[in-house]
Amino acid sequence: MECFHCLQPVPKGVDLTVSYKGEKHAVCCAGCQAVANTIIQHNLDAYYQHRDERPLETPLLPDELKQLSLYDHPDIQKEFIRDAGDNIQIATLTVENITCGACGWLIEQELMRLSGIRKAVVNVSSRRLQVHWDDGALKLSEILQALARIGYKALPFQPNEAEHQYEKQRKSYIKRLGVAGIATMQVMMVAFGLYFGVGGDLSESLQRFLWIVSLVFATPVILYSAQPFYAGALRGLQASKLNMDIPVSIALLGAYSASVYATITNTGEVYFESISMFTFFLLTGRFLELLAKERALRFATNRLTLLPKLAIRETADSTEEVAVRQLKVGDVIRVKPGETLPADGHLLSDKAQVDESLLTGESRPAAKIKGDKVVAGSLNQSSPIRVEVTEVAQQTVLAGIIAMQDAALADKPKVQQVIDKVAGYFIAGILLTATVTFLAWWFINPEHALWVTLAVLVATCPCALSLAAPTALTGIIHRLNNDGILLKNADVIESVKNLNTVFLDKTGTLTEGKFQLITKLDHTNNTHNDALAAGLESHSEHPIAAPLKLLSEQPMAFNSVENYQGLGLEGIAEGIRYRIGSRAFIQQWHPQYQPNGEHQVILANESEVLAEYHVDDQLRPEAKETITTLQQQGYNPVIVSGDSKDRVERVAHSLGIKEWHHETKPEDKLSLITDAQRNGHTVWMIGDGINDSPVLAQADLSMTFSSASDLAQTSADVILMGESLWQIETVIKGATKVRSIMRQNFTWALLYNVSILPFAAFGFVAPWAAALGMSLSSLLVIANSLRLYKK
Amino acid sequence: MSVIYALIPVAIIFVIIAIAVFFWAVRSDQFEDIERQGLNILMDDDKPKDADNKEQESDNDAKR
Numbered sequence: 001m002e003c004f005h006c007l008q009p010v011p012k013g014v015d016l017t018v019s020y021k022g023e024k025h026a027v028c029c030a031g032c033q034a035v036a037n038t039i040i041q042h043n044l045d046a047y048y049q050h051r052d053e054r055p056l057e058t059p060l061l062p063d064e065l066k067q068l069s070l071y072d073h074p075d076i077q078k079e080f081i082r083d084a085g086d087n088i089q090i091a092t093l094t095v096e097n098i099t100c101g102a103c104g105w106l107i108e109q110e111l112m113r114l115s116g117i118r119k120a121v122v123n124v125s126s127r128r129l130q131v132h133w134d135d136g137a138l139k140l141s142e143i144l145q146a147l148a149r150i151g152y153k154a155l156p157f158q159p160n161e162a163e164h165q166y167e168k169q170r171k172s173y174i175k176r177l178g179v180a181g182i183a184t185m186q187v188m189m190v191a192f193g194l195y196f197g198v199g200g201d202l203s204e205s206l207q208r209f210l211w212i213v214s215l216v217f218a219t220p221v222i223l224y225s226a227q228p229f230y231a232g233a234l235r236g237l238q239a240s241k242l243n244m245d246i247p248v249s250i251a252l253l254g255a256y257s258a259s260v261y262a263t264i265t266n267t268g269e270v271y272f273e274s275i276s277m278f279t280f281f282l283l284t285g286r287f288l289e290l291l292a293k294e295r296a297l298r299f300a301t302n303r304l305t306l307l308p309k310l311a312i313r314e315t316a317d318s319t320e321e322v323a324v325r326q327l328k329v330g331d332v333i334r335v336k337p338g339e340t341l342p343a344d345g346h347l348l349s350d351k352a353q354v355d356e357s358l359l360t361g362e363s364r365p366a367a368k369i370k371g372d373k374v375v376a377g378s379l380n381q382s383s384p385i386r387v388e389v390t391e392v393a394q395q396t397v398l399a400g401i402i403a404m405q406d407a408a409l410a411d412k413p414k415v416q417q418v419i420d421k422v423a424g425y426f427i428a429g430i431l432l433t434a435t436v437t438f439l440a441w442w443f444i445n446p447e448h449a450l451w452v453t454l455a456v457l458v459a460t461c462p463c464a465l466s467l468a469a470p471t472a473l474t475g476i477i478h479r480l481n482n483d484g485i486l487l488k489n490a491d492v493i494e495s496v497k498n499l500n501t502v503f504l505d506k507t508g509t510l511t512e513g514k515f516q517l518i519t520k521l522d523h524t525n526n527t528h529n530d531a532l533a534a535g536l537e538s539h540s541e542h543p544i545a546a547p548l549k550l551l552s553e554q555p556m557a558f559n560s561v562e563n564y565q566g567l568g569l570e571g572i573a574e575g576i577r578y579r580i581g582s583r584a585f586i587q588q589w590h591p592q593y594q595p596n597g598e599h600q601v602i603l604a605n606e607s608e609v610l611a612e613y614h615v616d617d618q619l620r621p622e623a624k625e626t627i628t629t630l631q632q633q634g635y636n637p638v639i640v641s642g643d644s645k646d647r648v649e650r651v652a653h654s655l656g657i658k659e660w661h662h663e664t665k666p667e668d669k670l671s672l673i674t675d676a677q678r679n680g681h682t683v684w685m686i687g688d689g690i691n692d693s694p695v696l697a698q699a700d701l702s703m704t705f706s707s708a709s710d711l712a713q714t715s716a717d718v719i720l721m722g723e724s725l726w727q728i729e730t731v732i733k734g735a736t737k738v739r740s741i742m743r744q745n746f747t748w749a750l751l752y753n754v755s756i757l758p759f760a761a762f763g764f765v766a767p768w769a770a771a772l773g774m775s776l777s778s779l780l781v782i783a784n785s786l787r788l789y790k791k
Numbered sequence: 792m793s794v795i796y797a798l799i800p801v802a803i804i805f806v807i808i809a810i811a812v813f814f815w816a817v818r819s820d821q822f823e824d825i826e827r828q829g830l831n832i833l834m835d836d837d838k839p840k841d842a843d844n845k846e847q848e849s850d851n852d853a854k855r
Contacts, residue, residue, distance in 0.1 A: 050833050101830030124827040174822055178813045182806060206795070213799050217806070 003028035004048075005036040005151070007055040020045065035151035044109050044150075051102035056151065068141040068148070070310060071156065075323030077140065080156040087135045088118060093154040094302040095147070098127045103152070110150050114138060126298045129154055155305040163301055166294040173228075173287045180225035180283050184276040186217040191273035195768045211263045211270050218272035222256045226279045228286065242424040244466050250430060251461040252279065258454040268451040271458045274771045278463045281778045289470040292477040296486055300719060311335075311342040314386070331389045335380045344375045344391035353381040353542065357507055359397065359691050360642040360665070365542070367566065377690055381542070401666050401690055405715050408670060408698035419469040422746060430460050437761045452763045458770045459760035460753050464777040468745030471781065475788025476738040483730050484722035486706075491717055493742070495700045496735035498682040502630055502728070503673060503699065505687035506641035506651055508708070510725070511617040513688070517547040518614045521596055529611040531556045533603050536569050536580045544601065544615050548580075568601075578605050619651065626725040627655045633732070640669045642691055669695040686728060688712050703728065741788060745781045752777040 001010045004018055004025035017024040018036040027033045039047060070076060082090040098104065104122035107129060111120040116138030120131045131143060147154045190210050229252065232245030252275055259270040309324040314332040324342040327333065332348065335341055341354070353365040356378040365381045368374055374387060376396040391397075437456045441449035477487050507513055522529050535556030537545040540563065549555075558578075561571035568581010579585060583595055586602045590609055595602055599612035630637050639660035641648045648662035661672060673695050676683050685692070685699035688708035696702035697715040704716035705723050713719060720727040756773055759765050765773075816822070 046834055050830060101827045102834070104824075104827050105830065105834040122827070123824045125824050171817055171822075174817050175814055178817070179810055182810055182813070186802070186806060209796065209799075213803070216803060 001026055003032050005032040005039075005056070007053065020048070032151070035149065038149045039106065042110060042113065042150075044106055047102050047106040050105075052100035054099045056097050056099060068144045069139075070141075071144065072139050072141045073310060073321065073323065075326065076310065080159070081140075084132065088132055089135045089140075090130065090132050091140065091156060092159070093129045093131065093144075094157045094305060095122070095127055095129050096153045096155075098122070098124055098152070100124065106150060107147065107152060110146060111143065114143065114146055117143070125295075127302055128298075157302060157305045160297065160301040163294070163297055166290065166297060170287075170290055170294060173283065173290060176225040176227070177280070177283050177287055180221050180276065180280040183217045183221045183225075184273075184280045187214050187221075187273045187276045190214050190217070191768070191771070208263075208266055211266075211272075214270060214272040215260060215263050218256070218259075218276045221276045221279050222252060225283060226252055229279075229282070241420065242427055243420050244423045244426075244462065244469075247423060247426045247430055247460075247462050248282065248466055250427070251275075251457055254434075254457045255454060255461070258450065258457075262451075269454065269767050271454065271767050271770060274458050274461070274767065274774060277771060278461055278774060281463055281775075282466055285467045285470040285474075285782075288474045292474045293489075296477055296481070296488055299486055300488055300713065309342060325392075327389055327392050329389055329392060333387050333389060334384060335387060336384050337380055339380055341374055341376050341378050341380065341387065343387075343389045344373065344396045345387040345389045347372050347374055348386040348388055349383075352383075352385045355379040355381050357513075357642075357689065359401070359689070364644075398690065401693060402711065404666060404670065404694040405697045405711065408694045408715075419466075422465065426462055426465065430457070433460065433757060433761065440761075441763075448763060452761065455763065455765045455770065456757065456760045458767075459756045459765055459773070461774060462749070462753065463774050464749035464752060464781045465746065467778055467781045468742060468749050468785075471785035472738050472742045472745060472788065475741070475785045476734055479788050480731065480734050483727070483734075484720070485727055485731060485734075486719040486721060488717050488719070492701055492731060492735045493738055495682055495684070496732060497739065499684060499700075499732070500635060501676055501681045501683045502635050502637045503640050503669075503676075503683055503685045503687075503695065504637055505685075505689060505692050506639055506643055506648055507617060508688040509686055509705075510623050510639070510651060510655065511619050513617060515544050515547055515615050516618045517551070518616050518618055519597070519599070520611060520613045521599060522611045523608070524610050526611070527552070529603060532573065532578055533580055533611065533613070535573060536561065536571050536578055536603075539563070539571065540569055547615055548601065548613065576605050578603065578610075580604075619654065620725050622724055622726045624655055626728060627657060629729055631656070640664050640672055640695070666691045666694050670698055673698050684728075686725075703731070738788060741784060745784055748784070749777060749781060 002008065003010050004020070004027050006028060008028055010026050010028045014026075014028060016027045016030065016033045018027055018033055018040065019025075020036070020040055025036075027036060039045060077089075080091055084090050095107065098107075101124055104124045107122050108120050111117050111131065116134040116136075118132040118134060120129065122129050133140075133143065144154055190213050194207065194210050194214075226249075229245045229248045232243060233249040236243040236246055255271045255275050258268075259272055259275075262268040262270050310321050311324050311327055312319050312334040313322050313327065314334065319334060327343050333342065333345070347368050347370055350370050352368045352374070354368055354374055355365045356375065359375060359377050366378075373390075375398070376391075377398040434453055434456055438449050438453040441452050473490050473493070476490075476493065480487050504510055530552040531554055533548050534550070534552040535558050537548040538555055539558065539561040556573045558571035558573045561569055563569055564581065564585065566582075567585035568579060570577065570579045572578070579589065580601065580603045582600065583593075583602060586604050586609065587593060589604060589606055593602075593604075593609050595612050597614065598616075599614045601613040601615050602609060603611045603613075627637050636659065637655075637657050639648060639652055639657055641651075641660070641662055642664055643662060645662045648660050652658075652660040661668070664672065669692070673683055673685065677698075677700070682700045685695050685702045686704070687693075687696055687702070688705050690709045690711045692704075693709070693711040693715045696704060696712055701718065702716045703718040703720055704712040706713070706719055706721045707723060708716075718731060752773065756765065756770075760770075
């Protein structure tokens with residue numbers, strides 16, 4: 001049975017319904033029930049009739065809603081809100097789980113019901129909402145809450161400069177494409193008149209007239225629509241690098257000028273239809289490539305939602321909330337459990353447990369005592385703490401890592417695209433054959449020299465060749481996208497060829513990144529033990545305690561619980577004294593006791609040991625299989641982790657990885673990877689933490705998960721949305737496949753150009769044959785690339 | 792066939808008009824969200840708001 005609202009299966013034992021049109025429909029959770037009721041009550045149920053039948057994410061839970069009020073803070077709002085005067089504010093938000101046009105309609109309708117909303121426009125393809133509202137009548141958090149009530153999570157995000165560029169480019173491409181399309185149709189129509197004659201005969205003056213008409217239509221195509229190619233060619237020449245735009249420009253401008261000359265002097269042949277169609281095909285290819293890239297970039301940007309970064313600062317008599325960037329050295333801040341430290345500083349509280357795993361890769365929380373240094377970006381695990389700020393913003397350890405990442409990105413080895421290598425040979429080929437043809441004909445028959453050379457130029461026009469790469473590229477971006485893999489650039493296609501080393505982070509990449517109960521061994525009644533362990537551990541904030549708290553639904557009530565730092569907990573239940581904790585802690589009571597296997601958390605009372613547990617950061621279930629497959633294909637997996645030696649070693653052994661590096665700092669990881677690159681290895685890096693971001697930027701190709709830190713996501717080339725290591729294999733397969741398709745495209749395109757060349761050089765290729773051959777060869781390349789879209 | 796000398800220039804003018812309209816459409820953001828537009832005709836004014844729903848609406852507005 002499917003949930004009425006989100007279309008996901010209704011779990012067993014859930015008995016919730018909504019009534020709609022007098023019938024009861026089952027829903028999967030209270031969240032969906034609330035959302036469905038809101039939609040129906042607000043008379044927006046047309047949504048249910050017109051939406052796509054695709055399952056939605058589960059709606060936002062109510063307790064997540066509380067944090068939304070943080071977005072009303074003026075310091076936070078400064079980062080993403082535009083003031084349009086008259087109290088009207090404009091913000092662009094990214095909306096998760098928009099699946100179809102009906103979602104867009106639903107959101108707009110719901111928002112327009114709020115008084116104070118001036119305008120709400122949803123863009124379904126980019127999953128964005130632009131909203132204009134009256135700040136006096138409505139708060140931003142109320143808008144976000146209204147959206148949450150109908151099941152959408154909308155958040156502000158960090159805008160991306162590159163995206164703005166893409167948008168401008170896309171608009172100009174649409175215009176150029178429109179002009180090229182409309183004009184090419186006219187030129188072709190006239191060309192048919194020229195091929196077959198108008199009304200049976202084609203007088204000299206009528207032919208001249210039709211040539212002039214073709215000239216009129218072809219001119220905007222060549223002088224306006226084809227501009228991106230000339231610009232690209234100029235850029236290539238300035239940087240003294242050959243690219244495909246150069247032969248394209250030579251062919252276009254050469255054939256155009258010769259045809260204009262023919263029209264004016266009324267001699268020879270004109271090729272207006274060939275070059276117009278050529279421009280149109282090529283522009284289409286480029287445009288599709290642009291769209292695919294823009295889409296990938298937008299999705300990546302949408303993921304970088306702005307989280308409200310506020311800190312609690314102590315004032316003379318109380319506390320105040322300030323934006324993190326306003327903190328100054330010497331301020332005293334308070335950090336609640338579960339919150340991220342906003343700045344580096346000294347601990348003022350007696351003790352603290354902080355999770356620095358994102359920064360260092362160390363998976364166990366670090367114990368800190370009064371006066372110790374704590375760093376921005378680490379997570380407070382224990383009780384509320386007070387910190388005196390010593391470094392802010394640009395000086396923090398975190399900012400240092402970001403700077404390292406930027407430097408690495410600039411240093412990253414640039415991949416030369418195959419197409420640019422081909423371009424070099426091609427230009428030489430065209431110029432050579434054109435010159436030879438012209439000279440040969442000049443001696444044989446000077447009258448025909450120009451027209452035969454023109455035919456050669458049109459025949460060698462690299463239309464199919466220029467389409468070979470972009471169409472394949474668009475195909476791979478699309479294909480991987482469908483598999484939940486986001487490709488930010490095309491480097492993957494080139495780097496897969498020489499790939500031999502895959503660097504992997506441990507915590508959060510090979511492992512799940514959170515503690516789980518792996519095995520347990522009960523020496524006595526297990527339900528009772530579970531209740532005891534859960535009851536006692538509920539007094540602990542230690543991350544190892546978290547999975548044990550879930551052992552029982554009816555935890556035993558404990559009193560006079562005492563926390564022995566670094567050892568464990570002791571407490572009394574039903575008059576008996578119990579302990580849970582490390583081996584050393586239990587051995588104080590049972591000196592002879594040795595735990596079995598890797599069990600490291602032990603439950604005991606004073607007379608006997610009751611149970612033992614192995615709690616650890618578990619390997620991802622697919623890790624073993626993925627690593628084995630990589631090894632079989634001849635790639636060398638290497639672990640680079642910031643974690644301690646024995647933990648890294650254990651993971652390496654269980655996965656069969658021969659090379660590993662432990663306790664590496666971000667700069668160590670970076671030097672490991674640059675060394676490998678210097679030794680001629682092509683290195684891929686897969687990681688998720690802030691500490692991984694510099695290496696991700698440096699690697700030839702880098703991947704991260706969509707749950708990874710923002711920083712890792714900005715520096716990675718590929719984002720694995722499916723959260724599965726197995727997707728590495730999908731990327732390798734996809735890239736290999738696209739390489740073979742591209743090779744076929746190149747072979748065919750070159751074959752066509754080379755085989756038509758002799759005919760052109762001997763003057764056998766009429767304008768209609770050139771146009772036909774070019775179209776057919778291009779269509780073949782496109783059809784071949786389309787195979788990438790199929791599974 | 793001489794009519795063609797008049798008709799083709801007229802066609803050129805039509806093409807120019809078509810391109811002008813197209814440019815205007817691009818500039819007014821009509822190509823921004825192509826996925827969406829096909830559905831719009833289905834959604835709005837699908838059913839008249841009945842008295843019952845209006846009551847609920849004002850109810851909700853009051854709560855807000």
